[in-house]
Amino acid sequence: MFTSELLLRFFNLLFFINIIFALAVVFFERKNPASTWTWLMVLLFLPSIGFVLYLFLGQNLKRKKMFSLKKEERENLTSIITKQKEFLNNDKLIKTNSFLNKYSDMIKLNLCSDNSFYTNNNHVTIFTDGKSKFDQLKETLKNAKVYIHMEYYIFQNDTLGGAILKILCDKAKEGVEVKLLYDGMGCLKVHKSFFKPLTEAGGKIACFFPPFLPYINLRVNFRNHRKICTVDGQYAFIGGFNIGDEYLGHSKKFGFWRDTHLFIQGDAIDALQLHFLMDWRFAANEDSTFEDKYFPHRAHVGKTGLQIVSSGPDSTWNSIKNGYLKMISKAEKNIYIETPYFIPDDSILEALRIASLSGVDVRIIIPSKPDHPFVYWASTSYMGELLDSGVKCYTYTKGFLHSKFLSIDESISSVGTANLDIRSFTLNFEINAFIYDKKITSDLDYFFIDDLKFCTELTLEKYISRSIAVKFKESISRLLSPIL
Known part of the structure; x- marks a missing residue:
């Protein structure tokens, strides 16, 4: 039995461990002040489990480059980037294209911060519902001749996941190179035996930060949130949809699933x-090589300008966040935002305020159905903070809104995996398409305006009159927002 002396020693030990972790937070992690103070409060008020939470959630990758290029690969990419920088610095060439001239600084930003080369031989199709997206995905996979490369945060063991996996198995048996990458946290409840038929068929699978024990993952805070599928170097998918029945609207909890892909x-x-x-x-x-078959020559297919921008805790710059900031600062008429999680840092928050106070029409839509309560209440608190500057805020009521979309002035837009929150900016591995095309952006804006039909506006009057219980939930969630 525990004596009072043993209990005292135990609590003293816990206190000592928390002090050690507190010192680590302050002196070694070098996080931003908001995140540092949040962890110190967790360690102070939850002494019995604070250090356990820190072990799982408080690690820092210290910007160590994880996804690196070989020397010859880097030289080839550098050659492309150098030529693009020279082109963008040539005033005579740029000024002949008024649209490109207006947004050349945006292209330069993505080039310099993420080596994101600009292309304008592209054709883009937009999907806003799961059925049309997955019908196209299945058809594209079935027609693959050379390779299929898939990377998804979540790949569920359900009807849709099973159907996609069967197609991958069939193509692998035909001799098509099939590689499937999934995230250890996103697929935490999916047993690896589910993917075994693919390896037996000749395909390959890999798990990003796999748990070292079932359901236990010490890298839980660092998630590969990217959704990428490339087929034969001719077709690709990027956006918000994962693989699972809920993304077809079959979830009893969420119902219709609104996304953008x-x-x-x-x-x-x-x-x-x-x-x-x-x-x-x-x-x-x-040690995979960048073979020519992965980068085939293509005929002219369209004229949409695109940059693919990535970011993660290993990145030197928060490239996607910086891209968002640049878009917001360049807006002259309107800014439209859809995001399931709205937890901006101070720079994004101030940029949106300034834009609205400058006369820009700023509108933000988030879900009305929370899938993560703390994140939801933190989101409403940040939205409430923007109302007095004229920003219009809405909650989507038709189902669950999972779309990650930002557009300005019916000219340029961004669609991808990054939410407008601190996690996506600093902790997750994300990837977005920045689109320089009036037609595609206008189409995306059309879907945004249509979504407003199924929204409830959060007015300043409504926000001020919220209950004490709601205010309390927001306060606690806001306090924890840097580590959500």
Whole structure:
């Protein structure tokens, strides 16, 4: 039995461990002040489990480059980037294209911060519902001749997941190169035996940060949130949909699932393929080469301008966040945002305020059905903070809104995997398409305006009159927002 003396020693030990972790937070992690203070409060008020939470959630990858290029690969990419920088610095060439001239600084930003080369031989198809997206995905996979490379945060063991896996198995048996990469946290409840038929058929699978024990993952805070699929170097998908029945609207909890996904044909596929190969090389510990078959020559398919931008805790710059900031600062008429999680840092928050106070029409839609309560209440608190500057805020009521979309002035837009939150900016491995095309952006804006029909506006009057219980939930969630 525990004596009072043993209990005292135990609590003293816990206190000492928390002090050690607190010192680690302050002196070694070098996080931003908001995150540091949040962890110190967790360690102070939850002394019995604070250090356990820190072990799972408080690790820092310290910007160590994880997805690296070989020397010859880096030289080839550098050559492309250098030529593009020279072109963008040539005033005579740029000024002949008024649209490109207006947004050349945006292209330069993505080039310099993420080596995101610009392409304009692209055709883009937009999907906003799961059925049309997955019908196209299945058809594209079935027609694969050379290779299929898939990378998804979540790949569920259910009807849709089983159907997609069967197609992959069939193609592998035909001799098509099939590689499937999934995230250890996103697929935490999916047993690896589910993917065994693919390896038996000749395909390959890899798990990003796999749990070292069932249901236990010490890298839980660092998630590969990317959704990439490339087929034969001719077709690619990027956006918000994962693989699972709920994304077809079959979830009793969420019902209709509203998302945004892109089907790309054209030269931007090379960038998506490049990111997949680097992710695969790291997760599979396989020295894959960048063969010519992965980057085939393509005929002219369209004229949509695209940059594929990635970011993660290993990145030197928060490239996707910086891209968002640049878009917001350049807006003259309107800014439309859809995001399931709205937890901006101070820079994004101030940029949106300034834009609205400058006369820009700023509108933000988030879900009305929370899938993560703390994140939801934190989101409403941040939205409430924008109302007095004229920003219009809405909650989507038709189902669950999972779309990650930002557009300005019916001219340029961004669609991908990154939410407008601190996690996506600093902790997750994300990837977005930045689109320089009035037609595609206008189409995306059309879907945004249509979504407003199924929204409830959060007015300043409603926000001020919220209950004490709601205010309490927001306060606690806001306090924890830097580590959500």
